[in-house]
Amino acid sequence: MSAKLSGDVYYPSEEVLSKAHIKNWDELSKKATEDYEGFWEERANELNWFKKWDKVIDDSNKPFYKWFTGAQTNISYNCLDRHVKTERRNKLALIWEGENGDFETMSYYRLHKETCKFANILKSMGVEKGDRVTIYMGRTPEIVIAMLACARVGAIHSVVYGGFSVEALHERIEDSQSKVLIVSDGAYQRGKIVPLKEIADEALQRAGGIEHVIVIKRTGQDVNMEFGRDMWYHELANLPIANQSCALEIMDAEDPLFILYTSGTTGKPKAILHTHGGYQVGTYTTLKYVFDIHEEDRYWCAADPGWITGHSYIVYGPLLNGATSFLYEGAPNYPYPNRWWSMIENYGINILYTAPTAIRGLMRFGDAWINRHDLSSLKLLGSVGEPINPEAWKWYHKVVGNEKCPIMDTWWQTETGMFMITPMPCVPLKPGTGTRPFPGIEMDILDDDGKPVGANEEGYLVIKTPWPSMIRTIYGDPDRYVNQYWSKYPGVYLTGDSAKRDEDGYIWVIGRVDDVIKVSGYRLGTAEIESALVSHQAVAEAAAIGIPDDVKGNVIYSYVILRAGVEGTDELKEELRQHVGYEVGPIAKPASVKFVEKLPKTRSGKIMRRVLKAEEMGEDPGNLSTLED
Ligand code: PRX
Numbered sequence: 001m002s003a004k005l006s007g008d009v010y011y012p013s014e015e016v017l018s019k020a021h022i023k024n025w026d027e028l029s030k031k032a033t034e035d036y037e038g039f040w041e042e043r044a045n046e047l048n049w050f051k052k053w054d055k056v057i058d059d060s061n062k063p064f065y066k067w068f069t070g071a072q073t074n075i076s077y078n079c080l081d082r083h084v085k086t087e088r089r090n091k092l093a094l095i096w097e098g099e100n101g102d103f104e105t106m107s108y109y110r111l112h113k114e115t116c117k118f119a120n121i122l123k124s125m126g127v128e129k130g131d132r133v134t135i136y137m138g139r140t141p142e143i144v145i146a147m148l149a150c151a152r153v154g155a156i157h158s159v160v161y162g163g164f165s166v167e168a169l170h171e172r173i174e175d176s177q178s179k180v181l182i183v184s185d186g187a188y189q190r191g192k193i194v195p196l197k198e199i200a201d202e203a204l205q206r207a208g209g210i211e212h213v214i215v216i217k218r219t220g221q222d223v224n225m226e227f228g229r230d231m232w233y234h235e236l237a238n239l240p241i242a243n244q245s246c247a248l249e250i251m252d253a254e255d256p257l258f259i260l261y262t263s264g265t266t267g268k269p270k271a272i273l274h275t276h277g278g279y280q281v282g283t284y285t286t287l288k289y290v291f292d293i294h295e296e297d298r299y300w301c302a303a304d305p306g307w308i309t310g311h312s313y314i315v316y317g318p319l320l321n322g323a324t325s326f327l328y329e330g331a332p333n334y335p336y337p338n339r340w341w342s343m344i345e346n347y348g349i350n351i352l353y354t355a356p357t358a359i360r361g362l363m364r365f366g367d368a369w370i371n372r373h374d375l376s377s378l379k380l381l382g383s384v385g386e387p388i389n390p391e392a393w394k395w396y397h398k399v400v401g402n403e404k405c406p407i408m409d410t411w412w413q414t415e416t417g418m419f420m421i422t423p424m425p426c427v428p429l430k431p432g433t434g435t436r437p438f439p440g441i442e443m444d445i446l447d448d449d450g451k452p453v454g455a456n457e458e459g460y461l462v463i464k465t466p467w468p469s470m471i472r473t474i475y476g477d478p479d480r481y482v483n484q485y486w487s488k489y490p491g492v493y494l495t496g497d498s499a500k501r502d503e504d505g506y507i508w509v510i511g512r513v514d515d516v517i518k519v520s521g522y523r524l525g526t527a528e529i530e531s532a533l534v535s536h537q538a539v540a541e542a543a544a545i546g547i548p549d550d551v552k553g554n555v556i557y558s559y560v561i562l563r564a565g566v567e568g569t570d571e572l573k574e575e576l577r578q579h580v581g582y583e584v585g586p587i588a589k590p591a592s593v594k595f596v597e598k599l600p601k602t603r604s605g606k607i608m609r610r611v612l613k614a615e616e617m618g619e620d621p622g623n624l625s626t627l628e629d
Pocket of ligand 1: 262307308309383384385386387388409410411412413414415434495496497509511512518521522523
């Protein structure tokens with residue numbers, strides 16, 4: 001970009017430019033725009049395929065787009081087998097540190113073997129291509145191995161974030177109709193053990209369908225093992241079935257790789273489906289170009305494998321690139337606020353990818369914790385999950401990155417599978433924007449009638465071109481896929497976010513315009529929180545909204561109508577908070593519970609959350625013509 005940009009701009013340094021894979025964004029963008037299919041075909045050719053495609057994009061049944069149709073592949077081959085055949089076989093694929101100080105490294109060679117072992121165990125349990133396997137674990141190497149093993153045998157993994165709890169897990173097991181559950185006994189978090197197996201036992205009492213439970217020993221406390229159903233992984237791994245070589249399943253490019261549940265506009269969480277072929281091309285390419293992956297890098301994405309960021313950029317993207325990835329089990333400030341910085345120093349991590357909430361949380365502790373550590377290994381930083389406020393951006397840039405690390409503010413979603421609005425190291429940055437769409441991808445900001453809004457005007461953020469790692473459908477509910485994403489503006493993908501575009505074409509994402517609340521970057525639906533509240537015997541009706549918060553981005557406020565005769569005490573408020581924590585997970589606990597007599601509703605009975613929010617924030621509630629009363 002040659003013209004001078006407006007506002008607060010950070011231009012790339014000569015040093016950054018000299019090393020970058022992509023030195024000229026405009027050139028790449030022009031190439032990708034002029035021959036979109038050719039661009040992605042070239043990227044796909046960097047990976048291995050057992051059979052090449054007949055077509056790059058098949059749009060004969062929109063919006064059910066297909067990519068690389070006719071091709072055969074298996075993402076686990078590209079993550080492992082491909083590297084094991086080269087000098088990368090001895091390279092570290094994973095460096096892991098447990099919160100309690102445990103430590104492990106794993107070469108590509110060993111990760112391949114461990115994956116084969118796990119895959120053979122799955123096979124011995126009768127897991128076949130297309131079967132669903134639920135994974136519920138903390139951040140340890142075994143979660144990566146379990147995911148790759150599923151991919152290897154053609155099973156569809158459904159990872160449930162280890163911070164979710166009983167009802168969230170139950171719902172996801174049941175909806176996916178998984179027949180195997182992989183769980184660890186527990187996970188260390190802030191010095192305590194999260195009893196994952198115990199939570200899973202409770203969820204399994206509510207859910208049917210699971211035939212086998214594979215239990216991985218991590219924390220070592222006594223857990224209930226149900227005879228005939230539950231088996232220790234380390235015992236299975238010593239049996240002859242756990243052979244270290246395992247032929248992989250040949251997958252069509254469009255065969256499912258995983259489902260991942262995420263909160264949507266209404267109702268239950270939905271299972272976003274991704275496939276082997278397009279997903280590998282999208283995640284491989286975006287990580288390579290945006291985080292500028294080189295052989296010598298030690299890359300750390302501090303997300304959890306249980307969310308899309310972990311799927312795409314802890315597990316698949318880095319392994320597809322043959323990168324060395326760091327994984328950390330626990331809390332950022334345990335036992336002290338320098339934990340992250342000491343690990344960056346110890347392991348010489350040079351790329352750090354995290355969320356604004358973590359940055360703001362660590363910023364709170366002051367610079368002294370960080371200044372005690374030598375972070376000179378860092379060359380690149382990343383941000384994801386919610387808009388980053390310029391103050392946090394600048395702290396991240398100055399104090400963490402020592403003013404030499406460009407910040408890749410990447411906007412994307414569970415549904416997009418890969419970065420969609422993102423800079424690259426060669427792109428001039430402005431704090432608070434992910435700059436422009438990835439080369440070739442067309443995005444826009446529309447008003448209610450579908451007309452593009454003017455510069456600096458707010459509107460609905462949409463995507464106009466298909467992309468390789470796009471959501472294929474909502475598993476088991478294709479109508480909902482069409483309704484939710486493709487019906488407001490036919491032929492155009494609705495992101496659910498609002499945004500503005502400035503005079504330089506940079507997109508500034510503002511936030512969700514639907515009933516999704518981002519708490520510490522985690523995506524929650526008002527419906528999940530409300531149904532957890534209503535499942536308590538004292539509650540007749542409930543509403544939940546997000547209220548802005550300096551550290552977490554948003555916190556949850558809830559409004560509860562009690563059943564007749566129940567007294568609204570402070571103890572009950574706390575009990576309701578704990579109840580939501582138990583049912584959905586600690587991240588979903590409301591910061592505030594208020595007892596009310598009535599909830600604002602439309603005449604058709606829909607809760608008007610914006611009225612609650614306006615009242616809470618002392619703002620004008622806007623148009624109230626649809627309010628029932
Ligand atoms: O609102 C946007 C916000 O996170 C939503 C997607 O959440 P999820 O599917 O959980 O995926 C999060 C990680 C990819 C988006 O609709 N979001 C994500 N990244 C950004 C963001 N908002 C602003 N800036 C970002 N960089």
